[in-house]
Amino acid sequence: MTATVYAVANQKGGVGKTTTTLNIAAAMTELGRAVLVVDLDPQACLTFSLGYDPDTAEPSLNDTVVGRASLAETIIQHGELDVAPANIDLAGAEVTLLSRTGREYLLRGELVDLLESYDAILVDCAPSLGVLTINGLTAADEVLIPVQCETLSHRGVAQLLETVGDVRRLTNRGLEVRGLIATMFDPRPRHTREVLRDLLARYELPLIGPPVRKSIRFAESPTSGASLVGGNSSVPGSSAYRAIAAELLDLPPDPEVLAAAGWSDEQRDEVLGIGGGAGS
Numbered sequence: 001m002t003a004t005v006y007a008v009a010n011q012k013g014g015v016g017k018t019t020t021t022l023n024i025a026a027a028m029t030e031l032g033r034a035v036l037v038v039d040l041d042p043q044a045c046l047t048f049s050l051g052y053d054p055d056t057a058e059p060s061l062n063d064t065v066v067g068r069a070s071l072a073e074t075i076i077q078h079g080e081l082d083v084a085p086a087n088i089d090l091a092g093a094e095v096t097l098l099s100r101t102g103r104e105y106l107l108r109g110e111l112v113d114l115l116e117s118y119d120a121i122l123v124d125c126a127p128s129l130g131v132l133t134i135n136g137l138t139a140a141d142e143v144l145i146p147v148q149c150e151t152l153s154h155r156g157v158a159q160l161l162e163t164v165g166d167v168r169r170l171t172n173r174g175l176e177v178r179g180l181i182a183t184m185f186d187p188r189p190r191h192t193r194e195v196l197r198d199l200l201a202r203y204e205l206p207l208i209g210p211p212v213r214k215s216i217r218f219a220e221s222p223t224s225g226a227s228l229v230g231g232n233s234s235v236p237g238s239s240a241y242r243a244i245a246a247e248l249l250d251l252p253p254d255p256e257v258l259a260a261a262g263w264s265d266e267q268r269d270e271v272l273g274i275g276g277g278a279g280s
């Protein structure tokens, strides 16, 4: 196998990057895939939400940045999932990184030896377009963009796509934007549907899988792994993440999973409008 590397990126905080990373990863492990998640955010929310104390996670990505440990040496086995943890020192490491030759390529270089060990590597990016995120984009095959369908969402997406354009020109020619993932979605207000249609049409991007419904269960789950896929998993949001994972793996859509996600054909037509705008 050779892993596909996905960067989960949006420089806006709180749009669901970490939740998306963990739930796609969990859904892929359910499908029998070998998955590594990389916490590329100095706030270390992913590390924390899996139950690890970011203050004591040693070694962590920070040690990789300063050359004390390889990324492979930082990996923790968390059940079926492998995790490369971050801690708060990563913020300092980011500054160190800035003065390095080839600073954009650190993560890419570290992942080279790991590609054969995984089917998928998911990189949870920081809420910035700084050098760490550039590392994530430089290491990635595909970018997944979680968006909350709010009035100004498109501005963040525009900025991110500009950065993706730079990365393509300068450090990673093969980088592809796989599409948008609609997070914390409430299909009832007309407004959220309009924002989603506008985003998809404006940037000519596909929507990956069904929108992930807003659910209090996601907000409640940080200690249990911030992942609702696995264990208790009957909320629409977890089904949406299962469908998203299957789509990323190019598996055929499962009508039952789509229905459980609130994404029957009728529901989809209603949200996206007749005639779509859904991209390819």
Ligand SMILES: Nc1ncnc2c1ncn2[C@@H]1O[C@H](COP(=O)(O)OP(=O)(O)O)[C@@H](O)[C@H]1O
Pocket (backbone or CB within 6 Å): 012, 013, 014, 015, 016, 017, 018, 019, 020, 045, 127, 183, 184, 185, 212, 213, 214, 215, 216, 217, 218, 219, 220, 221, 237
């Ligand atoms: N589908 C959802 N429904 C309700 N709350 C959610 C959902 N997805 C994420 N959240 C919550 O929103 C907050 C921000 O999500 P997070 O994944 O940490 O965003 P980011 O990584 O982009 O900062 C978290 O408290 C998370 O639990």
Ligand SMILES: [Mg+2]
Pocket (backbone or CB within 6 Å): 017, 018, 019, 041, 045, 046, 124, 125
């Ligand atoms: Mg996060």
